[in-house]
Amino acid sequence: MSKPQSDISRRAALQTGAALVAGPALLKVHAASNPVKFAVIGTGTHGSYLVNHLARLDTGHCVALCDVNQRALDDTARTLTTNPKKYKDYRELLADKDVEAVAIALPLYGHFEVTRDTLLAGKHVFCENSLVFKAEEVHSLRALAAEHPKQILQVGLERRYSSYFQSVKKMIDEGILGTVTHIHAQWHSNPGWTMKPGGKDNPGNWRLFREYSGGLTAELASHHIDVANWFFSAHPEFVVGAGGLDFWKDGRDVFDNIQLIYSYPRGRKLTYSAITTCQHLPILSSQRPEFGLVVMGTAGAVEMTLGNDNAPPTALWFREPEPGDSTTHPPKGVPIITPATDVDWKNDSFLVRESKAARRWLFDKGIMLPQEDRNPVDTQLESFLSDVRSGNRPRADVEVGLADSTAVILSNIAMEENRRVSFKEIETMGIAAPAATPVAAAARPQSAVPTAAGPAKPALSAPSAKPPTAGKKMAAPAKPPATRNP
Numbered sequence: 001m002s003k004p005q006s007d008i009s010r011r012a013a014l015q016t017g018a019a020l021v022a023g024p025a026l027l028k029v030h031a032a033s034n035p036v037k038f039a040v041i042g043t044g045t046h047g048s049y050l051v052n053h054l055a056r057l058d059t060g061h062c063v064a065l066c067d068v069n070q071r072a073l074d075d076t077a078r079t080l081t082t083n084p085k086k087y088k089d090y091r092e093l094l095a096d097k098d099v100e101a102v103a104i105a106l107p108l109y110g111h112f113e114v115t116r117d118t119l120l121a122g123k124h125v126f127c128e129n130s131l132v133f134k135a136e137e138v139h140s141l142r143a144l145a146a147e148h149p150k151q152i153l154q155v156g157l158e159r160r161y162s163s164y165f166q167s168v169k170k171m172i173d174e175g176i177l178g179t180v181t182h183i184h185a186q187w188h189s190n191p192g193w194t195m196k197p198g199g200k201d202n203p204g205n206w207r208l209f210r211e212y213s214g215g216l217t218a219e220l221a222s223h224h225i226d227v228a229n230w231f232f233s234a235h236p237e238f239v240v241g242a243g244g245l246d247f248w249k250d251g252r253d254v255f256d257n258i259q260l261i262y263s264y265p266r267g268r269k270l271t272y273s274a275i276t277t278c279q280h281l282p283i284l285s286s287q288r289p290e291f292g293l294v295v296m297g298t299a300g301a302v303e304m305t306l307g308n309d310n311a312p313p314t315a316l317w318f319r320e321p322e323p324g325d326s327t328t329h330p331p332k333g334v335p336i337i338t339p340a341t342d343v344d345w346k347n348d349s350f351l352v353r354e355s356k357a358a359r360r361w362l363f364d365k366g367i368m369l370p371q372e373d374r375n376p377v378d379t380q381l382e383s384f385l386s387d388v389r390s391g392n393r394p395r396a397d398v399e400v401g402l403a404d405s406t407a408v409i410l411s412n413i414a415m416e417e418n419r420r421v422s423f424k425e426i427e428t429m430g431i432a433a434p435a436a437t438p439v440a441a442a443a444r445p446q447s448a449v450p451t452a453a454g455p456a457k458p459a460l461s462a463p464s465a466k467p468p469t470a471g472k473k474m475a476a477p478a479k480p481p482a483t484r485n486p
C-alpha cells in the first residue's frame with residue numbers, strides 16, 4: 001500500500017497557483033417527466049423529516065401518508081402541496097394502486113412486517129435503519145427480497161450516500177491511510193432520550209423499551225457499524241461489550257450507556273461508545289458535539305462527522321510522520337472539506353491554503369470527490385427515487401441493511417448475556433430447528449414473524465401482518481420534540 005510520497009505535490013500545487021480543479025457543478029435535480037408516486041408510513045419525527053426532504057425532489061410525488069396517530073398524520077400532510085391521501089391502516093395504503101414506492105419510518109418493531117407487506121404488495125421500499133429487529137427477521141427478509149429482485153429495497157444508512165464518506169473510503173482503498181487497522185466511533189448525548197408521560201403505555205416512548213427497541217445499539221451505533229463494515233469491506237467476526245442502565249432511573253429498560261468492541265478479519269477493530277450523560281466529542285478539536293468517528297491507518301488518520309441541515313460535514317486528515325521527517329507535516333489535521341476549492345492567495349490563511357492543496361493533491365490522484373454540498377439524506381432519497389426508475393441496486397441495499405441489523409442484534413446479546421458473540425451464531429439463530437437453536441436465543445421472546453426456513457407470505461389482511469402494537473391504544477402523544485437527525 002502506498003503512502004503519500006511527501007508534501008512536494010501539495011507544494012507544487014500551491015506554487016503553480018493554477019486554478020484548482022473544480023468539481024462538477026452542484027448536482028441539480030432536474031424536473032422528472034415521470035415522478036415516482038411515493039407514500040410514507042410513519043409520519044413521526046423522522047417520517048416528517050423524510051417527507052420534508054422528499055418534497056424538495058421533483059423526481060417524486062407524495063400521494064399518500066399513513067400514521068396511526070391522527071395528529072402526526074395531519075401535521076405532516078399539512079406541510080405538503082400534493083394533497084396526499086391519509087391512511088391510518090398501512091394495509092389500506094398498500095392496497096392503493098397509485099402508490100409505487102413506500103418510505104417506512106416506523107419504530108423498529110414494525111420495520112419487518114411493513115417492509116414484508118410492502119414487498120408482497122409489489123411496491124419498492126425505503127426502510128429506515130435499523131432494518132430489522134429480530135434474528136428470524138434477518139433470514140425471512142433475505143429470502144423474501146430474493147423472491148422480489150425487481151423491487152428496490154433501500155435502507156436509511158445515509159452515510160453511504162455522503163460524497164466525502166465515499167472519498168474517505170476511496171482514500172482507504174487506495175492506501176492513502178496505509179493499512180487501516182482501527183476505527184473508533186461514538187455517539188454521546190446528554191440527556192439523550194427522555195421518558196415522556198405514560199411510560200411504556202405511551203407509544204412515543206418506544207425507544208426506551210426492549211420489547212420495541214434495540215436501544216442505543218439499534219438507533220445510534222447502527223450507523224457507525226455500517227460505516228465500519230463498508231470501510232473495512234468486511235463483517236465482524238465477533239463482538240464483546242458492556243452495557244449498563246446506570247443513570248436514567250425513569251422506568252426504561254434499555255441500556256443508557258454501551259461500550260462495544262467488534263473484531264474484523266485480520267485483527268481490525270471497531271470500538272464504539274454511546275453514553276447519555278455527556279455530549280463531548282474529543283475528535284475534530286472538540287468543535288462538534290455528539291457523534292463522529294476516527295479512521296486510523298499506518299500512514300494516517302481521518303476524523304470525520306456527517307453534516308445535516310444545520311451543520312456542515314467536517315473531516316480532518318492527519319498524516320503519520322515519516323521517519324526522521326518532522327517538518328513536512330502540518331502540526332494539525334488538514335481539513336479535507338472546505339467551503340471553496342480555489343486558493344485565494346490574498347485572503348486564505350495558511351491552514352486554508354494547506355487544506356485546499358491537500359484536496360487538490362487527492363483530486364489529482366482521482367481520490368477526492370467534489371465537496372459535499374448537500375445533506376446526504378437528500379442524496380439517499382434522490383438515489384432511491386432514481387433507482388426505482390432505473391432498477392439500479394442501491395448502495396445501502398438489503399444485504400447492507402441485514403448485515404447492520406445482524407450486528408445490532410448480536411451486540412445486544414453480547415451485552416445482555418455478558419459474553420463474546422460470534423457472528424456465525426446468526427446462521428442458526430431464529431431458525432426453527434431446535435437442535436441448532438442456541439439456548440440463549442431460544443430463551444428470548446420470539447417475534448410474531450414466522451421462521452426463516454419458510455418465510456411466511458400472509459395476505460395483507462392477515463392479522464399477523466400488523467406490527468405488534470399497531471392495535472394498541474395509540475395515545476396520540478404530543479409530537480415528540482425534534483431530534484438531531486443523524
Ligand SMILES: NC(=O)c1ccc[n+]([C@@H]2O[C@H](COP(=O)([O-])OP(=O)(O)OC[C@H]3O[C@@H](n4cnc5c(N)ncnc54)[C@H](O)[C@@H]3O)[C@@H](O)[C@H]2O)c1
Pocket residue numbers: 041042043044045046047066067068069072088090105106107108110128129130156157158203204206218219467469470474480485486
Ligand atoms: N436514518 C436516520 O438518520 C434516522 C434518524 C432518526 C430516526 N430514524 C429511524 O426512523 C424510525 C422512526 O423514528 P422516529 O424518531 O420518527 O419515531 P417516532 O416515534 O417519532 O415516529 C414513529 C411514528 O410511527 C407511527 N406508528 C407506529 N405504529 C404505526 C403503525 N402500525 N402504522 C402507522 N404508523 C405507526 C407513530 O404513531 C409515530 O408517529 C426509527 O426506525 C428510527 O430508528 C432514522
